[in-house]
Structures are given as C-alpha cells and as structure tokens.
Amino acid sequence: MLNSLIALPFALLPNAQAAPAPPPKPTFSYTFLQAGVISIEHDAVNESSEGLAFRGSYDITPNVNLTADFGFDSLDVNGLKSDRRDIAFGAGYHMPLHKKVDIYGQAAIVSARIEALGQKTTDTGFSVEAGLRFMPGEFVELNAAVHHMDAGGSTTNLGLGARGYFSDAFSLGLATRLDSDGNAYGVNLRYEF
Numbered sequence: 434m435l436n437s438l439i440a441l442p443f444a445l446l447p448n449a450q451a452a453p454a455p456p457p458k459p460t461f462s463y464t465f466l467q468a469g470v471i472s473i474e475h476d477a478v479n480e481s482s483e484g485l486a487f488r489g490s491y492d493i494t495p496n497v498n499l500t501a502d503f504g505f506d507s508l509d510v511n512g513l514k515s516d517r518r519d520i521a522f523g524a525g526y527h528m529p530l531h532k533k534v535d536i537y538g539q540a541a542i543v544s545a546r547i548e549a550l551g552q553k554t555t556d557t558g559f560s561v562e563a564g565l566r567f568m569p570g571e572f573v574e575l576n577a578a579v580h581h582m583d584a585g586g587s588t589t590n591l592g593l594g595a596r597g598y599f600s601d602a603f604s605l606g607l608a609t610r611l612d613s614d615g616n617a618y619g620v621n622l623r624y625e626f
Contacts, residue, residue: 461535461566461574462625463498463527464491469606469621473506476615482508482517486619490525498525500539515549517585521560533568545585558584564592572598580610588612602626 467488474481484506492498502521507514523541530536539562546555564578574596581589590612598604602625610617 460529460533460568461527462492463525463537465489465623465625467606467621467623469608469619471504471506471617471619473508473617474615475508478508478510480508480510481615482506482515484517486621488621496526496528498527498539499523500525500541502541513550515547517548518546519584520544523560535566536564537566538563543582543584547585554585556585558582560584562592574598574604588614590617596623 465488469486471484471486472481473484484504486504487502489501490498500521500523502519502523505516505518507516509515521541521543523539525537525539527535527537541560542557543560544555544557546553548554560580560582562578562580564576566574566576568574576592576594576596578592579589580592581587590610592608592610594606594608596604596606604623604625606619606621606623608619608621
C-alpha cells in the first residue's frame with residue numbers, strides 16, 4: 434500500500450521526456466551594424482562620386498526585421514560640387530527556402546537631400562527590394578537583389594554581392610549595383626550580434 438501511495442504522484446505526471454533541443458541557429462543574420470565606402474558612376478557627366486554608407490538591421494521576430502540606412506556621397510565636375518544624403522527607415526520579411534538559401538523583401542521610407550550650386554532640394558519617397566542570399570560554403574555568402582528607389586529621382590537596379598566571414602560576428606562585403614545611369618560599387622564591414 435505504501436508503495437502505491439508513493440508511486441501515485443509519479444503516475445499522475447505526464448510522461449517525462451528530455452527537453453527538446455533548441456532550434457538551430459539560422460544560417461543568415463538580420464541583426465547587424467554595417468559601415469562601408471561607396472563609389473557611384475554618373476554616366477551623364479562621365480564622373481564618379483565617393484561617399485560612405487551605414488546600415489543597421491534588427492530582427493524583431495524570427496522573420497521580420499527593422500532597417501535604418503544613412504549614406505552620403507559627393508560629386509565634383511569641373512569644380513562644380515554636388516552632395517547627396519539619403520536617410521531611410523524600413524522593415525523587411527525574410528524566410529529560408531533551404532538551409533543555405535534565404536529570400537527577403539523590404540520596403541522603406543527614404544528622405545533624399547541634394548545640394549548643388551548653392552541650392553538644397555529635399556525629396557521624400559520610398560524604396561523596395563527583393564533578394565536572395567546563398568551560402569555556398571561555411572565562410573562565403575553570395576547575394577542578388579532587385580532594388581527600386583523613388584526619392585531624389587527614380588531608379589531601378591540589380592544588386593550583386595559577396596561576403597566573406599572571418600569570425601562569427603565580423604564579415605567583409607563587396608557589392609555592386611548595376612544601373613543604366615551608372616553603376617555603384619562598395620566595400621563594407623559588418624558586425625552581427
């Protein structure tokens with residue numbers, strides 16, 4: 434009888450099983466800070482502008498991230514200087530197609546300010562992007578995206594890039610945007626957390 438009373442509480446407990454293993458860490462991180470240099474070709478004047486670009490992204494759910502971008506570049510054509518500054522805030526959705534492949538889409542509100550010949554012009558618009566990220570190896574990422582922006586002018590381009598990971602947190606990226614008005618090239622350093 435005593436054995437039955439001792440065993441009773443254990444019989445009422447649900448079947449005890451080992452705790453499930455935590456889900457695997459996603460292959461791609463959407464929580465990061467990034468800084469880089471850019472060079473933008475301007476085919477209309479046969480010159481290039483140089484500048485800096487900063488980006489931050491933070492996952493608020495496993496598939497949704499918030500983004501913030503800040504970039505500026507300067508162009509000098511025969512002593513006539515033009516400066517452009519873009520600020521963007523947006524959100525994105527991403528999902529894995531395979532362990533090594535993610536697709537994503539994002540949209541942002543963009544404020545573009547252009548200063549040339551002593552005049553300042555500010556335009557507010559939007560940008561949208563759809564892309565693919567692929568990890569062919571443990572330390573290498575390849576990516577491609579179609580990007581459209583309508584702020585300070587309208588442009589649609591194809592972005593191609595590669596990223597090399599030299600630790601769990603740091604990576605170096607190379608990027609290009611192919612556009613009929615002039616291509617853009619960049620190098621960036623990313624810290625993921």
